[in-house]
Amino acid sequence: MYISPDPITTPQQAAQERDTLLELIARGPYCTLADALGDGHGEPSEEALTKAKAVADDYLAAYEEWLVTLAAANAAPGPL
Structure with missing residues (x-):
């Protein structure tokens, strides 16, 4: 994953960074489970990745909502 020290300034950059984060979150459980089972594993199938990205998207949306509420x-x- 490429990490840039430059701030995100466009909606396109934000969308790309979000997609990268969803990919990372989606792959985590797959790799963790495969390692725990002792299976050598390759890449997850497109179907598994698509389903995991949907779950990751829900998680990320809830986190973003929490951050906005906290900032407000x-x-x-x-006093808080």
């Missing part, structure tokens, strides 16, 4: 709470005047 931190920006509000007064």
Whole structure:
């Protein structure tokens, strides 16, 4: 994965970074399970990756919502 020190400034860059993160999150459980079972494993199938990306997308959307809520709470005047 390429990590750039430059800030994300366009919607296209943000979309690419999100896709990269979804790919990383989606592959994690597959590789972890294969390693735990002691199976040598190659690449997950496209079907497995597609299903895992859908779950990862739900997780990432919930995380983004939490971050927005947290930022709004931190920006509000007064005690938290």
